[in-house]
Amino acid sequence: MTIDINCDLGEGGSFDEALMPLISSCNIACGGHYGNQESVHSTVALAKAHNVKVGAHPSYPDLANFGRQSLHMSATELKRSLHEQIDLVETACLAEAVKWHHIKPHGALYNDMHKKQSIADLVLEVCMERQCPLILFLPPGVQFSEAVPEQIQIWKEGFADRAYHENLSLVSRLKDKAVLHNPKQISQRVLEMILQQRVETYSGSKTPLHVDTICVHSDTPNSLKILQDLQSKLTQKGIQIRA
Numbered sequence: 001m002t003i004d005i006n007c008d009l010g011e012g013g014s015f016d017e018a019l020m021p022l023i024s025s026c027n028i029a030c031g032g033h034y035g036n037q038e039s040v041h042s043t044v045a046l047a048k049a050h051n052v053k054v055g056a057h058p059s060y061p062d063l064a065n066f067g068r069q070s071l072h073m074s075a076t077e078l079k080r081s082l083h084e085q086i087d088l089v090e091t092a093c094l095a096e097a098v099k100w101h102h103i104k105p106h107g108a109l110y111n112d113m114h115k116k117q118s119i120a121d122l123v124l125e126v127c128m129e130r131q132c133p134l135i136l137f138l139p140p141g142v143q144f145s146e147a148v149p150e151q152i153q154i155w156k157e158g159f160a161d162r163a164y165h166e167n168l169s170l171v172s173r174l175k176d177k178a179v180l181h182n183p184k185q186i187s188q189r190v191l192e193m194i195l196q197q198r199v200e201t202y203s204g205s206k207t208p209l210h211v212d213t214i215c216v217h218s219d220t221p222n223s224l225k226i227l228q229d230l231q232s233k234l235t236q237k238g239i240q241i242r243a
Contacts, residue, residue: 001194001238001239001240002239002240002241002242003194003211003213003214003234003239003240003241003242004024004025004053004155004212004213004214004241004242004243005022005023005024005025005213005214005215005216005227005230005241006023006024006025006026006027006055006104006137006157006213006214006215006216007019007020007023007026007027007215007216007217007218007223007227008026008027008029008057008104008106008215008217008218008219009026009027009028009029009043009046009047009218010026010028010029010030010034010035010039010040010042010043010057011029011033011034011035011218011219012034012039013218013219015218015223015224016043016046016218017046018224019218019223019224019227020046020047020049020050020052021050022224022227022228022230022231022241023052023216023227023241024052024053024241024242024243025052025053025054025055025101025102025213025243026043026047026052026053026054026055027055027056027057027102027104027106027137027215028040028043028044028047028054028055028056028057028089029057029059029106030056030057030058030085030086030088030089031061031084031085031088032058032059032060032061032062032063032067032081032082032085032106033059033060033062033063033065033066033067033068033106033107034063034066034067035088036088037088037091037092040088040089040092041092041095041096043092044089044092044093044095044096044098045092045096047098048096048098052243053101053102053243054089054093054098054099054100054101055089055100055101055102055103055104055135055137056085056086056088056089056090056100056102056103056104057103057104057105057106058081058082058085058086058103058105058106058109059085059105059106059107059108059109059110060073060078060081060107060108060109061081061085062108066107067106067107067108067109068107068108068173069108070108070111070112071108075118075122078122079122079125079126079129082123082126083126083129086103086126086130100134101134101135101243102134102135102136102137102155103123103126103127103134103135103136103137104136104137104157105123105137105138109123110138110139111139111169111170113138113139113142114139114141114142114169115169117143117144117145120142120143120144121144121145121146123136124136124144124148124152127152128149128151128152132151133151133152133153134151134152134153135152135153135154135155136152136153136154136155137155137157137213138154138155138156138157139156139157139168139169139170140156140168140209140210140211141167141168141169155212155213156210156211156212156213157211157212157213157214157215158190158193158199158209158211158213158214158215159214159215159217160180160186160189160190160214160215160216160226160230161179161180161181161186161215161216161217161220161223161226162178162179162180162217163175163177163178163179163180163201163202164199164201164202164207164209165201165202165203166201166203166205166207168199168207168209171202177202178202179217179220180220181220181221181222181226183222183225183226183228183229183230184229186216186226186229186230187226187229187230187232187233187234188233190214190230190233190234191233191234191237193209193211193214194211194214194239195237197209197210197211213243216230
């Protein structure tokens with residue numbers, strides 16, 4: 001059995017070099033919430049060195065709020081920004097002779113795809129306009145107006161270190177215990193996602209959850225210990241970390 005473990009990197013954190021060997025795919029901040037040409041290129045090169053799949057991590061263009069607040073923008077403006085962000089990753093991949101692998105929206109944009117079909121449709125249109133096969137990482141429950149074309153795969157994502165409501169939306173970071181920190185608790189949670197296809201919610205109930213990839217946030221305190229413990233526990237169960 002295998003599972004993809006992904007991590008949001010290139011966001012100015014101090015542990016990218018230590019985290020990269022422990023994951024199988026990374027989502028690189030590309031200027032919307034953090035990052036520039038230099039940081040994107042260096043993170044792509046780091047991913048290449050560790051054979052980690054490269055993904056673009058675009059967001060609402062909102063550096064001030066780290067992309068964690070919804071913005072009211074025209075569809076044209078938002079699409080232009082998302083393409084510009086993804087272009088940074090694609091250009092760095094070409095320079096490093098790396099094939100880019102996926103797109104994972106960040107922050108409020110990611111959450112808005114779950115809440116608003118118009119935002120989900122817009123992000124899907126951006127993916128289609130890239131005119132290449134790619135994978136789109138999404139939360140469970142996202143709905144589109146039309147069928148997803150064959151060149152785009154959808155991978156449902158679970159969060160190792162974030163609390164869920166019963167409808168599988170994420171609990172606001174402003175609430176107590178919305179972000180999990182205990183490595184052993186998180187590893188057990190991930191094993192339950194993989195082996196039993198369910199997750200314990202904020203209220204304590206168990207909700208079905210099928211995932212193709214699992215995220216550990218690099219800015220979660222002790223993220224390095226979380227990933228080290230997770231790698232150990234998965235290995236003990238015969239589960240390989242692989243995209």
